[in-house]
Amino acid sequence: MENDKYKILLVDDDATLCALLSEFLQEDGFAVETLNSGDAAVARLLESDEFDTVVLDIMMPGMSGLDVLRTVRAKQQIPILMLTGRGDDIDRIVGLEMGADDYLAKPCNPRELGARIRAIIRRTQQGNTNHIVHAQLHGILLDSGARTALVNNVALPLTGAEFNALSLLMERAGQTISKQDMTQEVLNRPLEAYDRAMDVHVSRIRQKLAAANIHDVIKSVRGVGYQMLTEPQLQQEKG
Amino acid sequence: MTLTGFWSTVKHTFGVKRLFWRIFIAFWLASILVMIATGFVLVNNFSSDEYNKRFFNDVISQAERIVWRYEHELATPTFQKSKLKNWISNKNNRDGHLIPMIIKDDGGKIIYKHRLNKIKLEDRAEQRVSGPSNRNYQVQIRKPQAPRIYKQVLYRFQSLQFGFIFIASALVSALLSWSIILPLNYLGAFSRRYANQQEVVSLPRKLLARGDELGDLALDIDFMVNKTHAAASAQQQLLHDVSHELRAPLARLQVSAALIEQKTPDSRHVKQIHNDCLRIDQLIQQILDYSKLEQSSPSIENSDINALCQQAIDNMAVNYPTIAVNFSPDDKVEISGYPEALLQAFDNIIGNACKYSDDGGLVEISTSAREHSVIVTVRDHGPGVDEQEMSKLLQPFYRAGNKMHTSGFGLGLSIAVKAIDKHKGELRISSPDDGGLCVEIVLPRELI
Numbered sequence: 001m002e003n004d005k006y007k008i009l010l011v012d013d014d015a016t017l018c019a020l021l022s023e024f025l026q027e028d029g030f031a032v033e034t035l036n037s038g039d040a041a042v043a044r045l046l047e048s049d050e051f052d053t054v055v056l057d058i059m060m061p062g063m064s065g066l067d068v069l070r071t072v073r074a075k076q077q078i079p080i081l082m083l084t085g086r087g088d089d090i091d092r093i094v095g096l097e098m099g100a101d102d103y104l105a106k107p108c109n110p111r112e113l114g115a116r117i118r119a120i121i122r123r124t125q126q127g128n129t130n131h132i133v134h135a136q137l138h139g140i141l142l143d144s145g146a147r148t149a150l151v152n153n154v155a156l157p158l159t160g161a162e163f164n165a166l167s168l169l170m171e172r173a174g175q176t177i178s179k180q181d182m183t184q185e186v187l188n189r190p191l192e193a194y195d196r197a198m199d200v201h202v203s204r205i206r207q208k209l210a211a212a213n214i215h216d217v218i219k220s221v222r223g224v225g226y227q228m229l230t231e232p233q234l235q236q237e238k239g
Numbered sequence: 240m241t242l243t244g245f246w247s248t249v250k251h252t253f254g255v256k257r258l259f260w261r262i263f264i265a266f267w268l269a270s271i272l273v274m275i276a277t278g279f280v281l282v283n284n285f286s287s288d289e290y291n292k293r294f295f296n297d298v299i300s301q302a303e304r305i306v307w308r309y310e311h312e313l314a315t316p317t318f319q320k321s322k323l324k325n326w327i328s329n330k331n332n333r334d335g336h337l338i339p340m341i342i343k344d345d346g347g348k349i350i351y352k353h354r355l356n357k358i359k360l361e362d363r364a365e366q367r368v369s370g371p372s373n374r375n376y377q378v379q380i381r382k383p384q385a386p387r388i389y390k391q392v393l394y395r396f397q398s399l400q401f402g403f404i405f406i407a408s409a410l411v412s413a414l415l416s417w418s419i420i421l422p423l424n425y426l427g428a429f430s431r432r433y434a435n436q437q438e439v440v441s442l443p444r445k446l447l448a449r450g451d452e453l454g455d456l457a458l459d460i461d462f463m464v465n466k467t468h469a470a471a472s473a474q475q476q477l478l479h480d481v482s483h484e485l486r487a488p489l490a491r492l493q494v495s496a497a498l499i500e501q502k503t504p505d506s507r508h509v510k511q512i513h514n515d516c517l518r519i520d521q522l523i524q525q526i527l528d529y530s531k532l533e534q535s536s537p538s539i540e541n542s543d544i545n546a547l548c549q550q551a552i553d554n555m556a557v558n559y560p561t562i563a564v565n566f567s568p569d570d571k572v573e574i575s576g577y578p579e580a581l582l583q584a585f586d587n588i589i590g591n592a593c594k595y596s597d598d599g600g601l602v603e604i605s606t607s608a609r610e611h612s613v614i615v616t617v618r619d620h621g622p623g624v625d626e627q628e629m630s631k632l633l634q635p636f637y638r639a640g641n642k643m644h645t646s647g648f649g650l651g652l653s654i655a656v657k658a659i660d661k662h663k664g665e666l667r668i669s670s671p672d673d674g675g676l677c678v679e680i681v682l683p684r685e686l687i
Contacts, residue, residue: 014487020494027501059483085486107490107520109513110497179553193554223549223566 005031006121007050011041011068012057012083021110028114038063042071049076052121055113057083057106058091066094073099079120079160083108096200101161102187103197119188124160135170137228138217140209142167151212158208161186165201169218169228178225202226259420266412274404294383299368301338302378305351306370309342341379342368355379422446422453426460439468478530482523489516489523525650528583532657537577539686544572544581544606544613551585552604559593567605572613574684576662581682584658587651588617588678595621595676612664613682620675629668655680662686 008030012018018034025032033051035041038060045054045068054072058065069080082095082103092103101120104113135142141150147163149156158166164186168177182198183191191198206218217234219227229237339354355363358381366378425446433439446457496512503509545568552564592602596619603618624632631637633656636649659666664682671677 014490017487017491017494020491020498024494024498024501027498085483107486107493107516110494111500180557191557193557195557222546223553 005029006052006117007031007033008117009041009044009051009054010034011036011038011054011060011065013037013060014057021113024110025114025117028110030114030117037061038065038068041068045072045078046075049078051078053117054078054080055083055117056080056100058095059085066091066098069095069098069100073159077159079124081113081116081120093196093200096197097204099159101159102189116189120160123164123186123188135167137170137173138214138231138234140166140170140214142170151209151214154212156208156212158205161197161201162205162208165198166205169226173228174230174233176221176224176227180225182225198226257420258423259416262419263412263416266415267409270408270412271405274401274408278401291383295366298338298340298378298380299366302340302342302366302368302376303370305342306368306376309350310370310372310374339381343377343379345375345377350376355381419453422449422457426457430460430464433464433468439464475530479527482527485523486520489519492516522648522650525648525654529650529654529657532580532583532654532661537579539575540578542574542576542578542581544574544615544682545569547578547582548585548589548604548606548615550582551589554586555589555593558590559596561598562593562596563599563601564589564593565601565603567603569605569607571608572606574613574662574682575686576682577658580658580661584655584680585615587655588680591651592617592619592621592676592678595619597621611684613684615680615682617678617680618671618675623670623674623676624668626670629670632668633666 006029008025010018010022010025010032012021012034013036015034015036018036022032022034033044035044039062041054041056042063045051056065056068065082069082072078072080079101080099082092082100083106084091084095084103085106092105095103101124102116104116135144139151140156142148143150144167147160149158149163149166165182168182168185179195179198180191183189183195186201187197202218202220209215209217216237217229219229219237221227337353339358340351341349341353341355342351343349362382363379364382366380368376368378370376426442429440429442442457442461447454447461449457493513493516496509496516500506500509548566548568552566555562556564589602589604592604596602600620602620603616605616607614607616633652634649656666659680659682662682663686664680667679667681669677669679
């Protein structure tokens with residue numbers, strides 16, 4: 001059984017909080033390892049790929065959570081959940097833009113943290129169990145099995161959340177998908193007030209598509225959500 | 240309104256009370272006075288000498304003629320005194336003008352006399368002439384009287400040179416005045432900018448190194464602004480640190496509560512701890528928001544009011560799913576401002592409207608574009624606010640009717656007002672006749 005537990009790396013400079021959280025999460029059914037500095041976290045993550053998720057505090061002396069995120073993201077796609085100061089919108093958005101999968105404001109209810117970790121893990125491992133599905137639109141080829149998106153046979157460097165969002169948009173191309181639904185399906189959690197996670201993920205997808213010379217295929221519907229345009233719709237918009 | 244605004248600007252810039260005009264006029268008047276005084280003295284000396292010389296020349300030439308004639312007549316037997324005058328006036332002098340004089344021969348005998356009786360002795364001058372026979376005569380005349388000096392001065396002022404001097408002195412005075420006013424204006428703008436935007440820019444070295452009283456003033460203001468800024472930053476830093484320090488134990492407290500909850504589920508005490516943790520966290524957040532608005536000054540951005548309202552409405556839709564929101568946006572409601580602060584204001588005002596509405600209630604939000612401003616109206620159909628309470632609403636920590644004791648801290652509207660003040664806007668609250676509350680936010684389009 002021990003081996004089936006999801007393994008989490010918890011990084012926070014507050015050692016007491018780490019110990020408490022670790023106790024809670026272990027009770028909640030996770031295997032937890034804690035580290036108290038950014039440097040140690042980077043070293044540990046680069047030497048081993050045994051973790052299923054990293055929970056990373058942003059405000060740390062020395063190497064901050066954002067620095068760790070940047071360094072680790074350059075090397076691997078491990079799901080990362082950021083703990084941000086509440087209300088520091090900038091931190092959250094910067095974190096997401098740098099490739100974090102989700103964020104949680106600190107202080108938080110640990111039950112919420114447990115739920116978020118499960119949501120992230122479930123989502124990233126979904127692809128491995130599902131059978132392979134291909135979707136194609138605007139020259140984007142989606143391979144749900146390998147969880148990759150190809151444009152002209154070149155893979156788009158998408159994070160887990162971004163891949164899920166793109167595949168949801170492509171599956172329901174032509175329909176407007178509300179932010180509530182997208183957050184639920186992509187991040188496996190309900191939309192919260194002041195929740196910009198979906199907006200940042202979609203904007204990152206847009207940037208990456210634009211870099212592959214695909215423009216304006218995802219439309220924002222003010223007050224509702226997002227829509228992947230079908231080919232005729234795109235012609236109409238442009239015409 | 241535009242006209243009066245324009246006029247007040249003109250009055251402000253060019254008003255008589257401005258130091259610029261006072262210094263300018265003082266220097267100009269002084270230089271003109273000096274000019275007049277100098278002119279007066281010069282003209283006085285010069286022209287009276289000139290006039291006297293001419294006068295005596297005339298006198299002597301007339302007297303010599305008379306003496307010549309007198310001696311000539313004396314030699315002839317038909318000498319008649321009266322003819323002498325006629326002869327002179329007809330034949331001789333300028334426009335027949337006879338200068339009043341008395342001519343005596345060396346024996347003291349009056350040989351010629353013309354209107355000098357009334358002139359006192361001390362007002363008379365004497366000259367000597369000699370006739371053809373080399374006899375000496377004494378000529379008494381009135382002392383020369385130069386014409387009124389101011390007439391001469393005025394006459395001189397009509398010349399071109401004086402016009403040039405007049406303009407030049409005006410230019411120099413304006414320049415002098417300007418050189419004093421310019422650094423003062425600069426310092427004024429500098430302190431205003433600091434007061435409005437908490438932006439510390441260093442004063443130009445030239446101003447600081449002047450070495451005169453204005454330079455001292457600049458140094459003092461520079462010192463004061465830096466000191467104030469340091470104090471404000473320290474306060475901000477303290478507040479930030481304290482709130483951060485408060486959050487760390489709060490986070491631990493929450494985890495501890497959750498650990499107890501794991502062991503004894505459904506404990507209402509743990510629920511209470513969770514609720515209070517959330518409440519303390521919200522309070523810390525609002526205090527931080529409040530102080531952040533006061534302290535920081537992000538750069539001015541183009542802000543789409545409709546998008547910000549929509550964002551606030553979206554946020555509220557998550558928190559208050561039972562409240563229906565009716566949004567009627569107007570076109571062209573972009574302003575230049577601070578989108579984050581505006582979003583906070585809309586969040587709090589729309590949040591209040593939702594909070595005070597009953598389940599299933601309707602909140603109406605509209606934006607409308609004016610020429611120089613954008614108006615956002617938020618109208619709810621809740622209990623409304625008494626007239627007496629209206630003014631207290633904007634005070635920090637005041638809660639209307641103290642009804643919602645368990646939610647909110649009464650900081651929301653204060654934060655909104657602060658954000659709107661930052662945009663030099665206006666918040667108006669009114670109670671419509673059919674109940675509820677109507678909040679109007681007027682935001683100028685350009686933030687100066």
